[in-house]
Amino acid sequence: MTIRNISLTLLLTLVVVLSATAKPRIRIIATGGTIAGVSASATSSAYNAGQVGVESLLMAVPQVNQLADVSGEQLVNIPSQDMNDAVWLLLAKRINQLLNQENYDGVVVTHGTDTMEETAYFLNLTVHSDKPVVLVGAMRPSTAISADGPANIFAGVATAASSKSVGRGVLVCMNNKLFDAKDVMKMHTTDVAAFRAANAGEVGYVYNAQPFFQRQTTNLHTTRSPFHVDNMQSLPRVGIVYGYANCSTLPMQAFMDAAFDGIVLAGVGDGNFYKDVFEVALKARAKGINIVRASRVAFGPTCLNGEVDDEKHHFVAALCLSPQKARVLLMLALTQTHDWKKIQQYFNEY
Template sequence: MALAICMTMGSAPAKSMNNSNINTAHALPRILVLATGGTISGKKNEMSAIGYNAGGVTGQQLIEDIPELSKLAQINVEQIANIGSQDMNDDIWLRLAKRIQEVVARNEADGIVITHGTDTMEETAFFLDNVIHTDKPVILTGAMRPSTAISADGPGNLYEAIEVATNAKAKGHGVMIVMNDTIHSARWASKTHTTSVETFQSINAGPIGYVDPASVRFVQPPMLMDKRYPIPAAAPLPRVEILYAHSGMGASIINDLVKDGVKAIVLAGVGDGNSSKPVIDALNRAVKQGVIVVRSSRTGSGFVNRNVEVDDDKNSFVASYDLSPQKSRILLQILISNGKTKPSEIQTAFESGFEN
């Protein structure tokens, strides 16, 4: 059960009712912060010089520690979870999605900011981007250093995420990640470094904007909002597994997954989404048994195209185009949850997201 912690910032009493003294706090944008834990809420431990425990600080405490926010927005905080994002799961995804859609339907906020661990932030952002139906800003932010670190980056990231959420030009950009003075689209954002504060990069596309405490600048136009799916009804989402290709790879793991009832397999292939002949043959057999197969790449950038090194038409495979293995998995889970299981319609969904 989510613990709701509500606080309104910057509501000093008005001295009088004349135009010059009316309390301006009521005119500030309303921002809902949904806290889920992560490094931004972490506290240092003694394991190493950079060791920490995620989720040691609440979302309310994070907001209280940045008094400058009272000039930006009226802020409500709800604690959805308090975990390291390596433990993020389908249930929390659905709680976030349903709560955001409820907020939108009731017009409870002008923008939503989610505090989140960075390890799976791109996955949560991508899931929400595909199921949330709104033009209001929905932004994820976090930190690479815990709140107790000497050079903690969390306060600055949270301030700038709320700053973007209050900006009128942020509407229509879908779900975004704001980290290290940079605004990323959920479609393109990827964590690329284990410890650097510059870890998030927009692979194959570039950032959609930049932010500092004084300005918000978008360098890309708003996205089309017509390619979204209904929120899946309940957890767990359909089982989709990722296979990491490597030299000398055999087919036994694929055969075991099929026997175990997997719904879909994403191949994190070498190069342009390829693998050994035994693997491709086993994946072909899996398709004939009703398993969906998507070819992605382990390289980290570039596009996986149809029918280049692998005959996708013959094998009834799907090419992931720009989507990483982890994002391909999520899109498959959403599609299967919504009854889309034909390779042709799944391929169209992968292509449509890129064209958007």
């Protein structure tokens, strides 16, 4: 064997060894929220969200560097009650760029908990990669006693850095539990164990810096999604009308008069309308506004052609989506079609 061949063999061996030992490259995108919040004292329940930058978040949990090659960037720094379409589009585009062009192995998004479930579901439908994307947040601000943010960031990085997370769609990691983006819901206003998956349960958990998965989701997502936002500058306008006894017609009427593209009903029971609101919904549908029936009830589906004849009225049933997630899917569906049957198919599959 010549010296040149020996050198080439050693070089190839070195490349193989370095590839096998290289840490995954994980990018943390910070958007604000309670995890970046600051309180007047360590014991105060009052705080201001979105005050701390990504560098401070990473300094609070240096142990993530044992798991991956971690770097961060600040996309926005807002409380998640102020999350909006523009930030969603910016975030989805940036994640697609990181995973598909800059060759990162995974992304962790720090996010406020108020609208985390909506952002997670939006990304589940608009990120086109099978690489892990994990959202984490906190129920206590960064200055609080036993702040939960650092532990959630560590668990989120551990999940994003694991090959076991590949192909599972967007995940939410809170309190060492892993949730599918479609099922996850915030179910408590203040508790650190605020998140649950109402109809399906969590998909796994994190223990000893490793994710353990208990089930695979069946809904379509990410690489199998038809919704592309790379060239999108805005989203269709969709509002939510909340149902209750003796419900006012004003919200439904207002959305119709404003020519919204779609309206989601957070109906009573199995997505039922108050009788007067139903009449306005029929008028809105006659004007070409798509109507999706969801339910204000946390558990169970809004059934197709149940008490309401959806096929007759060309309504769409949200099935197991909450009203807020039904709004997300309807907005994206309307970028593709206004055919209620095709939209119902999206709700069946995604």
